[in-house]
Amino acid sequence: MPGIWLGLDLGNARVGVAASNPERSFAYPEGNIRVYGDYFQVFDDVLDLIEDKAEEGTPVTAIAIGLPLQMDGSAGSSAKKAQRWAKSLRRRLESEMEDQDSHIGVMPDIIFIDERLTTVDAHRRLFDANVSSKQHRAVVDQQSAVEILQTALDRARDNTEEF
Template sequence: MEKIIGLDLGSVTCGIAMSDVLGMIAHGVETFHFEKDQDEAAVVRVSELAKENNVKKICLGLPKHMNGDIGERAQISIDFKAKLEAAIPGVEVILIDERLTTKVAQNALIFADVSRKKRKKVIDKMAAVTILQGYLDSH
């Protein structure tokens, strides 16, 4: 089994998670920051992690509207998928419906009594963990 990367792409951050080698547990790696709407730096960072860890699969959150429509943010994720596939030959990028993942991550952090200030720093990474863990649990 190979490690899998999970991503939660925002306009200035990319939450990154990775599975264990057994593909059972997702853990947070980092929240990568970049200039507003300049996600090419995130492509480079994810490429580095994928190559270092021999990753062949990436789960990327697709932020659909609650009614299932594809909006501007979802289109940005679709475009990011294409950039990742071009930058990392042989990698499969799977779009995962991420509706409510940030809310689930936020609730988990509140339950764990993490302060608002600390939550802000880790919420994207935790959302990436939620996206990836959902994928792992379903496969």
């Protein structure tokens, strides 16, 4: 189905957002959503973004969410919180789809991507791009979202995982 994918890096200060191009070959930073302590407060912002994309003619067909697993691969409290957030997002999307005035278009798939070390990789890429460490805080979350989304896009293209 034609459309774009979103990538989300959930955080307690900001949620980093990335989007794919319509061909779903690369991810680019879309910005940050300010959180104020708990990313459960950003559902409306995420829904608005999905609706805006659909109104622009590029419906969101999948959302890749970073899953912060422990270094041993187990799901700790942060990963479980991200899973609960995704479940709540799914419910909000389903409710929105039932609304006659909804502009979401399609129900996006939700994909989890292991995000271990994505922040480290994002900082490294920012240093490589000569972005000063002082500027990292403003862009590292969206760069992490780009890494999460690009991983999902690459896996889908390479058919290494089913979504």
